[in-house]
Amino acid sequence: MQLPPIPVSMLGWRPTIPAELDGHKTRLPVDTGAFFDAPSPAEAGEFKLPLSSAPHGPYVTGGLGNLFPRIATVNNLRAGP
Numbered sequence: 001m002q003l004p005p006i007p008v009s010m011l012g013w014r015p016t017i018p019a020e021l022d023g024h025k026t027r028l029p030v031d032t033g034a035f036f037d038a039p040s041p042a043e044a045g046e047f048k049l050p051l052s053s054a055p056h057g058p059y060v061t062g063g064l065g066n067l068f069p070r071i072a073t074v075n076n077l078r079a080g081p
Contacts, residue, residue, distance in 0.1 A: 006080040020078040021047045028079070044072040 008015050008030060016027040024047045029037070044051055049072040060067040 004080065017079055018081050020076070021049065021074050022076050024048070038069070039072060041070070044070075047074075049074060 006017050008017055009027070010016070011027065015030040017030055019026055019028045026047070031037070039049075041051065051070045051072055054069045054071050058069060060069060
């Protein structure tokens with residue numbers, strides 16, 4: 001089975017592909033080395049994605065202190081035009 005090609009566009013230095021998240025059209029970054037992405041709470045809100053607490057334990061430390069990640073759930077993801 002061969003899948004149709006997905007067009008990649010550059011936004012600055014970031015390769016992106018067209019996608020839909022629960023029916024909302026957007027462009028997603030392409031990162032072949034990532035196993036997850038970290039959208040901001042504002043981005044999750046823009047696409048009306050429900051946020052829930054991550055399992056106890058993981059956190060991110062930076063200059064502003066500790067950040068306890070939350071999980072955004074996408075029910076329907078479509079990649080490509």
